Amino acid sequence: MRHVVVLGSGAAGLAAALGAARAGAEVTLAYPGEGIDASPGSTQLAQGGIAAALGPGDSPEAHALDTVAAGAGLVDKRAAEHLARRGAGEVEALLAAGFPADPGLSLEAAHRVARIVHAGGDRTGAALHRFLAGRVLEEPRIRHAPGTRLRSLVLRDGTVAGLDTADGTRLTGDAVVLATGGYCGVYPRSTGAPGAIGTGIVAAARAGALLADMEFVQFHPTVLEGTGHLISEAVRGAGAHLVDGEGRRFLFDTDPRGELAPRDVVSAGVCRALDAGPVWLDARHVPDLPGAFPGITARLAEAGIDWTRQLVPVAPAAHYSMGGVVTDLSGRTTLPGLYAVGEVARTGVRGANRLASNSLLEALVFGAAAGEASASAGEWVAPAVSGEFLDVALPGPGPDGDARDAIAAGLGVERTGEGIVRTLAALDGPGGDAASIGRLMAAAAQSRTESRGAHRRLDHPDTDPAQARPILLRATEGVTTC
Ligand SMILES: Cc1cc2nc3c(=O)[nH]c(=O)nc-3n(C[C@H](O)[C@H](O)[C@H](O)COP(=O)(O)OP(=O)(O)OC[C@H]3O[C@@H](n4cnc5c(N)ncnc54)[C@H](O)[C@@H]3O)c2cc1C
Missing domain, CATH: 3.50.50.60 (FAD/NAD(P)-binding domain)
Known part of the structure; x- marks a missing residue:
């Protein structure tokens, strides 16, 4: 067996x-x-x-x-x-x-x-x-x-x-x-x-x-500011608005779908609005919030927010890799x-x-x-792959260094080649898993000189049909031999 x-x-x-x-x-x-x-x-x-x-x-x-x-x-x-x-x-x-x-x-x-x-x-x-x-x-x-x-x-x-x-x-x-x-x-x-x-x-x-595909991370646009508590898209689907400090629904400035635009579009819009001040989710007019969203209502109540009467401060956060x-x-x-x-x-x-x-x-x-x-023995046939191959040196195993801030700085919803290079440089020192993941993400992100899917390259705003292929990564240094 x-x-x-x-x-x-x-x-x-x-x-x-x-x-x-x-x-x-x-x-x-x-x-x-x-x-x-x-x-x-x-x-x-x-x-x-x-x-x-x-x-x-x-x-x-x-x-x-x-x-x-x-x-x-x-x-x-x-x-x-x-x-x-x-x-x-x-x-x-x-x-x-x-x-x-x-x-x-x-x-x-x-x-x-x-x-x-x-x-x-x-x-x-x-x-x-x-x-x-x-x-x-x-x-x-x-x-x-x-x-x-x-x-x-x-x-x-x-x-x-x-x-x-x-x-x-x-x-x-x-x-x-x-x-x-x-x-x-x-x-x-x-x-x-x-x-x-x-x-x-x-x-x-x-x-x-x-x-x-290590360069791709999906950011969720409506996460309770300062926490990881997600406020589901279904809330915007039910009619909630995203507004700036003056109560203006700013997302319509860039996309006619407003709050119902795809996740990456809304995240980029919220990021830009945050440069000027806080962004709020206004769900006060949505009927029966506690009945339709019991989990979110309870989480917000723990944070001292009654969203049937109050605005909710939100910002994008990493959601899915x-x-x-x-x-x-x-x-x-x-x-x-x-x-x-x-x-x-x-x-x-x-x-x-x-x-x-x-x-x-x-x-x-x-x-x-x-x-x-x-559960069954048999010849191992590896998956067939094609794409661009990159070799990445991983730092040795060890305690997690302070990689997180460097990753957030260079590998967010909006990125630039210069920012990615700075992240790579900052990740040269620390060992551990987070730094290794950061190096893999940054290497692939540096190689993809276009905007595609979940994030934008500000220095390469267009999608390049020639880059419609996966970036495949192999670890070099730091590889285990048993
Ligand atoms: C807030 C939120 C909302 C989401 N909503 C949806 C949704 O509505 N629909 C949907 O389809 N997807 C949703 N997703 C995505 C989905 O939940 C996840 O992609 C999916 O649950 C992943 O399942 P998994 O079993 O791969 O990993 P996980 O559920 O993350 O489980 C990983 C397991 O590995 C263990 N583990 C981790 N590290 C180690 C280690 N070093 N050694 C040993 N064990 C380890 C963990 O303890 C855990 O048991 C959501 C994600 C989030 C964060």
Whole structure:
């Protein structure tokens, strides 16, 4: 019987563990806290929902087309079709198994029809996590390894055969599934879990795995100023306005869609307005805020804000990382024995800007597929890749230096070549995972001399069709040899 080690207990890790166990493997599910619930990730924070082509007038083909359009020329069409097709089946199975979804499907920006399944109003991620964790706890083939924090991957004859933990223990298996989440936590302000600093991506790169799309980070425009508390797009969809200190809806200065323009357009507009003074979300006129958005209402109340009567100060913050470890449709990486799923992976479905509400779906679809694939032995066929290759020297492992401010300064919604060079120079000293992620992001961002997807290059404001190809990254110095 094959033994599969799954690292991370967000939606992707739980789906992978279930997939591997059902395919007959013996599974060790490892996570950093004392229990699944005590291992925070972005899954539990997700508000909006899970996209799936289930409604009348919808189809997996239409969902795939929307995914491709959002990704600004860098989505792998085959991966988007796979996500949409298998995703509809996964979500149908979830509903049939009793997932407590709210009635009806919602419409979200950049989706052509209503296709968002949600639960608990704005608490879909927490509901999904609870549901999957319950199923994992009932599965006798899944053993638990709490208190596991990844340090490095273990290679035997060029194949990943386990992982070493931060406290000096080793977990071994026939395959390892990385599900450690993304890297938005390398920014000083992020909506994600604080530990999401790309540790899994750095470990995979050090072991020799190929990465891609690391320059792309999605910034959410409406995050409570000074915190990482997200105020969902659905609030603007329900009619809330963004105003400056004089109460003016400034977004119409640059885009006729105003508050309902795509996330990157609104984020850039808010950034510019912040140069002149605070920016406010005005939702006072939106009916039944506590009923429609119970989670956000509670968070704001904790911060002393009653948004039925008060304006909410907001600013953009890093929200979702598009780049990661390159995989195929089964989560196989370029490194034999290593699978990657969820936000840690780069499957090809996000391109330069992921479609909102596709990420929980991606975790379910690719998690289950990687679990199933890891349960069977067979020849390792690495994912086919093409694009521009860059070699990046990673600083050695070590305590996290003060990389965050340098990353925010040069790799924000609006960037310049000079700023990126300054960030690279500032990241020359510090070691650790955040600095390594910063170097990978900055190297790719420097090479992409155009504006595409989630961010703008002020010195290259146009999109250059000749650069519609991924930037693939290999780590050089700092690579582990075992
Ligand atoms: C505020 C917010 C709202 C969102 N809303 C939506 C939405 O409505 N719809 C949608 O589709 N997507 C949404 N997203 C994105 C989505 O939630 C994530 O992309 C998705 O949940 C990622 O799942 P994951 O399993 O890959 O990672 P995570 O859920 O982040 O889980 C990572 C796991 O790895 C563990 N881990 C991390 N580092 C280590 C380490 N070094 N060693 C061991 N374990 C480690 C963590 O403890 C955790 O268990 C949202 C994200 C945020 C932040």
